[in-house]
Amino acid sequence: MSIKVIDSHTEGEPTRVIVEGAPDLGAGSLFRQAELLTSEFDHVRTAVVLEPRGSDVLVAAFLRPPETQSSDAGVIFVNNAGILGMCVHGMIGVVRTLQHLGRASTTPGETIRLDTPVGTVTATVEPDGVIAVENVASRRTNHRVPVQLDDRLVHADIAWGGNWFALIDDHGERIEFERRKELTELASKIRRVMNDAGLDGTGARGGPIDHVELFGPPVNGGDGQNFVLCPGGAYDRSPCGTGTSAKLACLAADGRLAEGATWIQESIIGSRFAGTWRAGEEPGTIIPTISGQAWITGESMLHLDPEDPYRFGIS
Ligand code: PYC
Numbered sequence: 001m002s003i004k005v006i007d008s009h010t011e012g013e014p015t016r017v018i019v020e021g022a023p024d025l026g027a028g029s030l031f032r033q034a035e036l037l038t039s040e041f042d043h044v045r046t047a048v049v050l051e052p053r054g055s056d057v058l059v060a061a062f063l064r065p066p067e068t069q070s071s072d073a074g075v076i077f078v079n080n081a082g083i084l085g086m087c088v089h090g091m092i093g094v095v096r097t098l099q100h101l102g103r104a105s106t107t108p109g110e111t112i113r114l115d116t117p118v119g120t121v122t123a124t125v126e127p128d129g130v131i132a133v134e135n136v137a138s139r140r141t142n143h144r145v146p147v148q149l150d151d152r153l154v155h156a157d158i159a160w161g162g163n164w165f166a167l168i169d170d171h172g173e174r175i176e177f178e179r180r181k182e183l184t185e186l187a188s189k190i191r192r193v194m195n196d197a198g199l200d201g202t203g204a205r206g207g208p209i210d211h212v213e214l215f216g217p218p219v220n221g222g223d224g225q226n227f228v229l230c231p232g233g234a235y236d237r238s239p240c241g242t243g244t245s246a247k248l249a250c251l252a253a254d255g256r257l258a259e260g261a262t263w264i265q266e267s268i269i270g271s272r273f274a275g276t277w278r279a280g281e282e283p284g285t286i287i288p289t290i291s292g293q294a295w296i297t298g299e300s301m302l303h304l305d306p307e308d309p310y311r312f313g314i315s
Contacts, residue, residue: 001021001304002020002303003018003021003044003047003048003304004020004299004300004302005017005018005048005299005300005301006097006100006101007296007297007298007299007300008096008097008100008294008295008297009093009237009294009295009297010089010093010238010293010294011237011239011267011271011273011292012237012267012269012271013057013059013089013237013240013267014057014058014059014297015058015059015060015061015087015089015090015092015093015094015097015294016048016049016058016060017063017093017094018048018060018063019097019101021302022063023037023041025037025041025062025064027065030064030067030074030075030076030115030116033064034076034083037062037076037083038082038083042082045060045078046313046315047302047304047311047312047313048060048078048313049078049079049313050080050312050313051313051314052310052313052314053302054313055080056232056234057234058079058080059077059078059079059089060077060079061075061076061077061093061094062075062076062077062078063094064076066113066114068113068115070113071115072104072113073098073112073114073115074114074115074116075094075114075115075116077090077116079231079232079234080232080233081230081231081232081233083117084163084231085116085117085162085163085242086116086118086121086135086136086161086162086163086242087162087163087241088135088162088240088244088245088273089236089241089294091114091116091121091123091133092123092131092292092293092294095125095131095294096294096295096296097294098112099125100296104125105125108125108126108127109124110124110125111123111124116136116162118136118162119137120136121135121136122134126291128293129293130292131292131293131294132289132290133290133291134288134289135162135241135242135245135287135288135290136162136245137280137281137282137285137286137287138159138245138249138277138280138285138287139159139160139253139284139285140157140158140159140249140250140253140284141158141159141201142158142199143157143253145194145199147166147168147190147193148193149189149190149193152171152172154168154171154172154190155169156168156199158199158200158201158209159247159249159250160246161241161245161246161247161248161249162241162245163210163211163231163243164201164207164210165209165211165213165242165246166190166194166199166209166212166213167215167243167246167250168212168214169215171186171190171214173186173214173216174216175214175217175226175227175268177268177270180235180268183214183268184233184235187212187227187229187235188212188229190212191209191212194209195208195209210231211228211229211230211242212228213228213229213240213247214226214227215247218266219266219270220266221264222265222266223263223264223265224265224266225265225266225267225268225270226239226240226243226265226268227268228240228267228268236268237269238267238273239271239272239273240267241273241290241292244265244273244288244290245275245288247263247275248263248286249285249286249288251263252286253284259277259278260278261276262275262276263275263276273290273291274290274291275288275289275290275291276288276289277289
C-alpha cells in the first residue's frame with residue numbers, strides 16, 4: 001500500500017495532505033465519512049500521522065468530494081488522537097497545497113469553499129501568500145467557569161470555534177516557549193478536571209473540551225500570546241485558528257473587540273494569525289476570519305510494507 005502526501009507548515013504547525021491512496025469513504029455526509037474513517041480505516045490515519053512517518057504534532061487532511069453543491073471540495077482533518085472537527089491552520093495548509101498542485105488559484109481575491117464535518121468554510125487568497133479562512137460560526141457558551149486544581153483556582157471560558165476550547169487567563173504562569181513542558185502539564189490537568197466534572201461544551205454540538213488555551217501578554221507586536229494544548233497532548237506551534245476563533249467569540253461577547261476590528265494572536269513560538277469577526281445569523285454567534293501563511297515543506301510517497309510491524313504507526 002502506498003500513500004502520496006504533500007507536507008506544509010502554517011505559522012510553524014505542520015499539515016500533511018493525502019493526495020493519493022486514501023480509502024474510499026463512500027458518499028455520505030462528511031460527518032458520516034469521518035465516522036467511517038474512525039471505525040473502518042483508523043489504521044490509515046495512524047499510518048500517516050504517527051511515528052515513524054509522522055509525529056504527535058502532525059495534522060493530516062483527507063480530501064473528499066464536496067458535500068454541498070456550491071463547494072469546491074470536502075476535507076476531513078485527523079491528528080494523533082482521532083478526528084478534528086475543523087482545523088484552521090490545516091485549512092490554510094490545504095489551500096496552499098491545492099495551489100501548489102495547480103488546483104486552486106493564487107490570484108488575490110479568489111475564493112474557494114470547503115466543506116468539513118462541522119460546516120463549510122471559505123478561503124480567500126490575499127496578497128503576499130496570505131490565506132484568510134472564514135471559519136464556521138463560533139460562540140462562547142460558558143463564562144468564567146471556576147475550575148479548582150490541587151494548587152490553584154482558575155476560571156475558564158468555554159467556546160466553540162470548530163473544536164471545543166477552554167480559555168484561561170488567570171492561570172498565573174508565564175507563557176514562554178522554554179516553559180512548554182510546565183504549560184503542557186497545567187493545560188492537561190485543567191482539561192482532565194473539566195471533563196471529569198462534566199464542565200464541557202454545551203449547545204447543539206456539545207462535547208468534551210478537546211483543546212485548552214492559556215493566554216499571556218504579547219511578545220511580537222500582537223494583542224496577546226497563547227499556549228494551546230491539542231487533543232493528543234501536543235502543543236500548537238501556530239496560534240491555533242479554531243482557538244483564535246474561540247478567543248474572538250469571547251472578546252466579542254465581552255465587548256472587547258468590535259465587529260470588523262482586527263486581533264493579532266501570537267503563538268507560543270511567536271508566529272501570528274490575524275483574526276476579525278462579523279455577526280453570525282444565530283444570535284450570540286460570530287463568523288470569524290483568520291489569516292495566516294503556509295509553506296510547502298515536502299512531497300512524499302509513504303510505503304506500508306506488509307512485513308513492517310510498525311506500518312500502521314507506533315501507538
Ligand atoms: O489551527 O485550528 C487550528 C488547529 C487546531 C489544532 C491544531 N491547529
